[in-house]
Amino acid sequence: MGGTDAPADTSHAHHAEPYRPVFVGERRRELDELLTRYPTKQAALLPALWMVQHDRGWVSEDGMAEVAEVLGITPAYVKGVVTFYTMYHQHPVGKHFIQVCTTSPCAVCGAEEVRDAFLRATGCEELGVTSPDGKYTVIEVECLGACGFATPVMINEEFLESVTPDKVPGILSQLK
């Protein structure tokens, strides 16, 4: 386990450097292949946003503008879509983005204690607020679709099952 898909460069959050386009070289070829799967360019919007988030750790306004440009839609439209879906980060997040499921089936199995254990062990003061060292962000997530393996937790692209409060320090110590 451990952060194989860790966000790449959250340090550029404040546009200290000019925006570097995502859709060049291999990424551009990947997008072009994707476009052959759909009758409209716009249909590649969700996959294109995933590529931006994968490469940059989040989806910035500049990232949205680039996606709009390559797909022939407006930045405002892209923003409307980005804001609809919970998984696109509109701000930089911690290196390890931790999502704990607390919906009813997990809640009856003690998910809230798991959530609190992550908050304590990461030093995050509240949900959604990145720890001072930039390493962790913890959020509650609605149903991860693994209710029989309560409590499921996602850390970046890694999906963990049957997490209990006592396992939390061990999980964190293995993150790279």
Next chain:
Amino acid sequence: MGYPHKPHDRETLVLSKHFGDREAITLDGWKKRGGYTALQKALGMEPAEIVNIVKDSGLRGRGGAGFPTGVKWSFMKPGDGKPHYLCCNADESEPGTFKDREIMRWTPHALVEGCAIGAYAIGAETAYIYIRGEFTEPIARMEAALKEAYAAGILGKNAMGSGKTVNVYVHRGAGAYICGEETALMNSIEGRRGNPRIKPPFPAVAGLFAQPTTINNVETLAAVPHILNNGADWYKKFGRPDNPKSTGTKLFSVCGNIARPGNYEVTLGFPFKDFLYDVCGGPLPGRKFRAIIPGGISVPIQTMDEAEASLMDYEGFMAQGTMLGSGGVIVVDDAQNLVKVIARAARFFAHESCAQCTQCREGTAWTTRILERIVAGEGTTEDLDTLLDIADNMTGKTICVLSDSCATPVISGIKKFRADFEALIKKTKAVQVPAVA
């Protein structure tokens, strides 16, 4: 992680036969287990023949609505000159449900084969499998299976040498319960916000990219190869003899306060009492079952009397005050605060409302506020009437059923477990200071 349990001898393994078998994940392994013989057979048949076999089998949608699959397929008119599409709904986001995840993790080729047969049967050259964004492992398994299938010529311009085009692609969602609603899912594939569409037009007339479209659940499509290989009569034999309306096997996801949570496959019509106490091992030590939500969190809550009298099929659950739904069985025991469970469900719906319709946008949030107030010990007796009034206004009045789904646990909860709510409210009264004159 998450290895399936050793099958119980009262299970009937069709879809889950190879869960836990690592070899079955690969194309070679799948072929050794009889994989792709059904597709080969299907591609040599007329599409209408396939539709008729599926119709005859009695297979009904396993995502929640239970619509007869063959009938749905027959709405797609061949030779209309338009491109047709198949969508596979792998958004699996109904709390309590985690069966499609196991199908994709362990038998990805079963779904590829089911999609390919379905696409050919409805005259579509393209199928999209829409998988929720959080399912990173199932997405990886499906992508790998598709890559193998293309490389082996099973998919593509000349699928299995038939001269027919069958393309299957994965489309990853990005976090939105509502995208499991069929028209929201189509909007999401088109690169839009996942708002459900007003119907009509229905998808078979104008669905994905405004073209004739059929949408089926993962489990539904994964059952199709078995039906083609073994025949409609074989499939119809699974089920109780006195109910021909519910045929076949069904995966039930079991979670919450129960000894052995997990996925179990039984024939439709299986006695729910035996399922809960025998197959799934009964309550946790020292506890008692209190209430069951048997078909995902959107269906009415059952009392234990209702649950223990239920037969596990569409009609059997209906007769006991609830619905089969997606087969996501949520078990709540006597150590839980039931009102809190319902309040948490309402919060889920308030979070997931797409906010198009007033009744849903306002109603889910208002319902949550009142329920959380009651749980916090600040409820009033009027709150229950207000909740029921809001729930009435949220039912049958919106574009999709998310609003109804939020109202359902509230209505059934207050109706069947009113004393639980009243006990919390009485506590409030006990600490209230009399008004000063």
